[in-house]
Amino acid sequence: MKLPMIAGLAGAAMVLSLASGAVAQHAPKGCFLTQDLRSHTVAGKDTVYLNVNGVDTYEVKTDGVCLAHATTNEPMVVKDLGLGTICHAHDLEIVVRGSHCQISSMTKLTQAAAAAIPKALQP
Secondary structure, three states, rough: OOOHHHHHHHHHHEEEEHHHHOOOOOOOOOOHHHHHHHEEEEOOEEEEEEEEEEOEEEEEOOOOOOOOOOOOOOOOEEEEEOOOOOHHHHHEEEEEEEEEEEEEEEEOOOOHHHHHHHHHOOO
């Protein structure tokens, strides 16, 4: 009689750990999760470099001059416009100094292209 009860408790513990988010969430191929963003660098009036998981670098271009007065390491809010997953430029929003930047493009850089970014601008 004790064995079924122990098995039932173990099953309940597993269900609780799954429900509490113990299982890691993964982004689909070619996408990333906002929680995977590690750092960013503003590289001009319309460019931001994002470091994802310390491995990948994305170049994000904004419309207009949203970043014109931003410093290289300007604090910013990077938000997804969906469920935490960023796959395309329209999935992303950047807010700097209270201004919402319209994103025109987002490109995952090759390792060679990321390495070619000047050291001071690498995220």
